[in-house]
Every structure is written in structure tokens, then in C-alpha cells.
Amino acid sequence: MTGAAISIEHVTKRFPLKGQSAGVMALEDISIAVEQSEFVALLGPSGCGKSTLLRLVASLERPTEGTVSIGGEAPGSLAARHALGVAFQDHALLPWLNVHDNIALPFSLANKPVDREAVGGLIDLVGLNGFETARPGQLSGGMRQRVSIARSLVLSPEVLLLDEPFGALDAVTRRQMNIELQRIWSRQRITTVLVTHSVDEALFLADRVLVLSARPGRIIREVATPFDRPRDPAVMRSATFHDLVDDLTDALHPTDATAHAGR
Amino acid sequence: MPGASSRLIAIACGTAGLAGFFALWQVIGHYQLAGLSWPPLTAVLQYLFDPDRHALFLRAIDATLRSTIAGYLIGALTGIGLASIAYTLPMLQRGSDRFAAVVNSIPSIALGPIFLILISREATPAGVASIHVFFIVYVSMNSGLASTSQAHEDLFSALGSSRLKRFLRLNFPSAVPAIASGLRLSWPAALIGAIIGEWFGAPRGIGILIINSMQNFQINLLWSAVLLAAMASLFFFGMLTLVERAAYRRFR
Numbered sequence: 001m002t003g004a005a006i007s008i009e010h011v012t013k014r015f016p017l018k019g020q021s022a023g024v025m026a027l028e029d030i031s032i033a034v035e036q037s038e039f040v041a042l043l044g045p046s047g048c049g050k051s052t053l054l055r056l057v058a059s060l061e062r063p064t065e066g067t068v069s070i071g072g073e074a075p076g077s078l079a080a081r082h083a084l085g086v087a088f089q090d091h092a093l094l095p096w097l098n099v100h101d102n103i104a105l106p107f108s109l110a111n112k113p114v115d116r117e118a119v120g121g122l123i124d125l126v127g128l129n130g131f132e133t134a135r136p137g138q139l140s141g142g143m144r145q146r147v148s149i150a151r152s153l154v155l156s157p158e159v160l161l162l163d164e165p166f167g168a169l170d171a172v173t174r175r176q177m178n179i180e181l182q183r184i185w186s187r188q189r190i191t192t193v194l195v196t197h198s199v200d201e202a203l204f205l206a207d208r209v210l211v212l213s214a215r216p217g218r219i220i221r222e223v224a225t226p227f228d229r230p231r232d233p234a235v236m237r238s239a240t241f242h243d244l245v246d247d248l249t250d251a252l253h254p255t256d257a258t259a260h261a262g263r
Numbered sequence: 264m265p266g267a268s269s270r271l272i273a274i275a276c277g278t279a280g281l282a283g284f285f286a287l288w289q290v291i292g293h294y295q296l297a298g299l300s301w302p303p304l305t306a307v308l309q310y311l312f313d314p315d316r317h318a319l320f321l322r323a324i325d326a327t328l329r330s331t332i333a334g335y336l337i338g339a340l341t342g343i344g345l346a347s348i349a350y351t352l353p354m355l356q357r358g359s360d361r362f363a364a365v366v367n368s369i370p371s372i373a374l375g376p377i378f379l380i381l382i383s384r385e386a387t388p389a390g391v392a393s394i395h396v397f398f399i400v401y402v403s404m405n406s407g408l409a410s411t412s413q414a415h416e417d418l419f420s421a422l423g424s425s426r427l428k429r430f431l432r433l434n435f436p437s438a439v440p441a442i443a444s445g446l447r448l449s450w451p452a453a454l455i456g457a458i459i460g461e462w463f464g465a466p467r468g469i470g471i472l473i474i475n476s477m478q479n480f481q482i483n484l485l486w487s488a489v490l491l492a493a494m495a496s497l498f499f500f501g502m503l504t505l506v507e508r509a510a511y512r513r514f515r
Binding site: 109237 | 412414415417418419421422423424425428432433436439464513514515
């Protein structure tokens with residue numbers, strides 16, 4: 001068991017907006033408990049506040065009301081302890097550093113000596129052997145995201161936050177990245193929150209999928225995935241998987257009923 | 264390769280433009296279309312490259328370049344230093360912006376006498392040059408620092424980076440291309456500053472040649488000095504353009 005439990009209690013987030021004293025309500029009275037070593041996926045339409053929720057856990061935003069705590073600590077103190085791993089849709093690699101140095105960056109920010117073995121191991125894990133000295137500009141989109149994932153894992157964080165890490169990739173690469181991430185995660189089992197709008201991705205990766213409604217974001221559905229780990233990509237072809245996809249797609253788009261559910 | 268051919272076209276256009284410019288200069292000078300004070304290019308070149316005058320011109324350009332480079336380095340380091348301090352200590356930002364703007368708004372010709380009092384005649388050219396460079400580098404570094412991407416800022420926050428580490432590992436490298444542009448643009452300004460500074464009693468330099476030849480109506484000497492200054496300016500400007508390109512390649 002690794003990682004810390006995340007507790008989000010009655011969180012409301014409003015953003016100030018000119019001419020509107022109340023501001024825009026991004027999240028309304030959300031409560032989520034993520035257990036230690038649990039992988040939770042937040043699924044929702046764009047603009048439902050799921051990224052905001054993740055930013056609250058990453059200490060990049062503060063809730064207007066309610067509290068967020070990680071293992072009893074405030075998110076900010078977890079970040080200050082360098083115990084947070086993050087990977088966002090924008091890979092945010094430093095263009096002037098090569099692959100190795102980008103992955104090793106968290107060590108420097110944590111004032112720790114670079115663990116070359118850990119960096120090498122992660123390069124191996126994400127399949128970028130031979131690209132250690134390549135710069136981000138020389139890599140494909142999928143490779144950059146892999147570097148970003150490796151960087152998020154390098155300090156063995158207590159909590160891993162993934163915000164649409166594969167959102168900018170094509171469907172084939174994305175699926176492949178999901179399979180790889182699943183393999184990596186099944187070994188480390190770090191408490192993880194993934195934000196996505198792909199139903200398949202959420203179901204294949206997570207232990208529990210939460211569906212958020214459009215603004216203001218509220219949890220409208222919760223599904224525990226019944227698949228064992230490590231997961232074989234074959235589960236995506238199982239009948240149970242398809243039923244769950246239909247179910248969640250329906251929850252996401254209640255208006256067009258089950259017409260597109262099979263996709 | 265389309266890149267190579269467009270480059271060839273650019274070089275050809277540039278060469279044609281320069282040749283046209285020189286030809287026009289020569290024609291105007293030769294037929295005295297602009298009066299006696301516009302000599303033909305060939306007469307100026309003959310004057311400039313006359314072996315008897317080598318020592319004179321070498322001494323002058325040597326003195327001017329030394330002042331320019333000294334002022335350039337001092338101004339650049341001050342600009343980078345002040346911009347760094349103001350960025351890491353936000354309470355100083357507003358004050359230091361105002362200071363830079365005020366310094367820049369004083370004409371350098373008015374700063375000369377102040378430098379004469381504060382430092383020596385010999386050091387005044389470098390002093391005026393440094394003021395010119397300081398402002399350009401300060402402003403370009405500020406805009407470079409402000410160009411740091413939000414995604415990178417968020418990453419450093421989530422990873423618990425200290426302010427200093429964030430500056431050294433993120434903001435400063437993000438600003439390098441802008442700083443390099445500032446360094447390129449400030450070279451000609453440094454040279455002008457040094458020449459103006461020389462007018463306040465420097466013992467030698469291109470500025471002295473220009474002012475003396477103007478007063479004595481030595482037209483060929485005047486144009487030679489100006490041509491020399493222009494060549495020095497263009498040469499270093501070209502070198503700094505290469506540095507800037509390398510900075511963009513490395514840091515973008």
C-alpha cells in the first residue's frame with residue numbers, strides 16, 4: 001500500500017466574474033473520499049469543473065467553501081514536501097532540458113541528489129530507452145506524454161494527479177498509453193485521481209469512476225469497476241466493459257439517451 | 264529544399280540592395296548632386312584604407328570599441344541583475360521599473376556632464392553606453408520573464424519548488440531568448456552611447472574624429488569615421504544575431 005487518502009468535503013468553488021457578484025459556480029458541494037492506493041477517475045463533460053477539482057487537490061486553487069485534505073494534511077503542505085506527482089494535458093516539459101533531465105527535474109526542486117537509477121528505471125518503464133538525450137522538441141506527442149508521466153512518478157509520490165494526460169493524442173496512441181499506464185500503475189499503486197472525458201479510459205484505468213454533471217459540477221453517478229489487476233487489454237472487449245461504457249455514456253449525456261451509447 | 268532556396272533569394276535580395284545603395288552613394292557623390300559634403304564612395308574608401316592613416320583609424324576604433332564593450336557588459340549585467348532582483352522581490356518591481364524608465368527618458372547628451380563629474384573623461388563613453396544598454400536589456404528581460412508559461416508555473420507549484428529554484432530553473436531560462444534579443448538590439452545603442460560619450464572630452468575615439476572633422480570640414484575623414492563606426496556596428500550586430508538564433512534554438 002502506498003500513498004495517502006484524499007478527502008474532499010463539501011467543497012464549493014466559485015470564480016469571480018466581472019459584473020456578477022456571486023461569480024461563476026464551478027463546483028457545488030462536492031464530497032469525495034479517495035482511499036489509500038485507490039485509482040479514481042473523474043468523468044465529465046468539458047467545463048464541468050473536474051480540472052478545477054484536481055487543481056484544488058494539487059494546491060493550485062483554494063476552495064471557496066469546504067476542505068480538501070490529503071492524509072490529514074493540507075494540499076499545500078503535501079506539495080511543499082514534494083509528495084505530489086502531476087501530469088497534465090499540457091505536458092509542461094522544459095524545452096531546454098533533455099528527456100533525462102526533464103524526468104530528473106523533481107529531484108532538483110526537492111533539493112535531493114538525482115537518483116540516476118530511478119530515472120533510468122522510469123525511462124525504461126515508459127519505453128524511452130535511447131532517447132535520454134533527446135529534447136522535447138524532437139519527440140512525438142505520445143513520447144512527450146510518456147516523459148511527463150515518468151516525471152510525475154520519479155519521486156515516488158504519495159498522490160498522483162493526472163489531468164487529461166492523453167487528451168491531445170490520437171485514439172491509437174491514447175489506447176496504447178492507457179495500457180502502459182495501467183501496467184505501470186499496477187506495480188506502484190499510488191493513490192491516483194485521473195480527470196478525463198473518455199469513458200473507456202476511465203473504466204480501463206480506475207477502480208472507481210465518478211461522473212460529474214455540467215456546471216456547476218456535481219457527482220451524479222458512481223461506478224466501481226469489477227476488473228482484476230493487472231488488467232489485460234482484453235477486458236476492453238468484454239461484455240461487462242461494454243455494458244459499463246453504455247451505462248456511463250448514458251449518465252454523461254442523459255438527453256440523447258442510449259442512441260450513441262455503443263459508439 | 265524550400266528553406267534553402269528562400270534563403271538564397273533572401274541573400275540575393277540583400278546583396279542587390281546593398282549594391283544599389285553603394286551605387287547610389289557613388290553616383291550622388293560623383294556628380295555632387297548633394298553638394299560638396301557628399302563625397303563619392305570610392306573617395307571615402309581610398310581615404311579610409313590609405314596606409315598612412317591606418318594608425319589613426321586603428322587607435323580611434325580601438326578606443327571606441329573598448330568603451331563600447333565595457334559599457335555594453337556593465338549595462339547588460341546591471342539590466343539582468345536589476346530585472347532578476349525586481350522579479351524575485353515583487354515589492355521592488357514597481358520602483359525599479361520607474362527607475363529604469365526615468366533613466367531612459369533622460370537624453371544621453373544630458374547625462375554626459377554628470378558622468379564627467381562622477382567618473383573620468385576616459386570612462387564617460389563607457390558610462391553613456393552602459394545606460395543605453397541597461398534599459399534595453401532590462402525591458403527585454405522583464406518581458407522574457409513574463410513569458411513563462413502558466414503550465415510550467417503550475418508544475419513548479421505542484422512540485423513544491425522554492426521561489427529561488429523556480430527563478431533559476433524556470434523563469435530565467437524562459438527569458439533567455441528575450442534577453443538575447445535585447446543584447447542584440449542594444450549593441451548599436453551601446454556604440455552610439457560611446458560615441459556621444461567621447462564628445463565630452465575623451466582623448467581619442469571615433470566620436471573625436473567625427474567632431475574634429477566636422478569642425479574642420481574634413482569631409483573624407485568624417486565619412487570614413489562614420490563608415491568605420493557603421494562597419495563595427497554591423498559586424499557585432501551580425502555576431503549577436505547568431506547568438507540570438509542559438510538562444511532561440513536552445514531555449515524554445
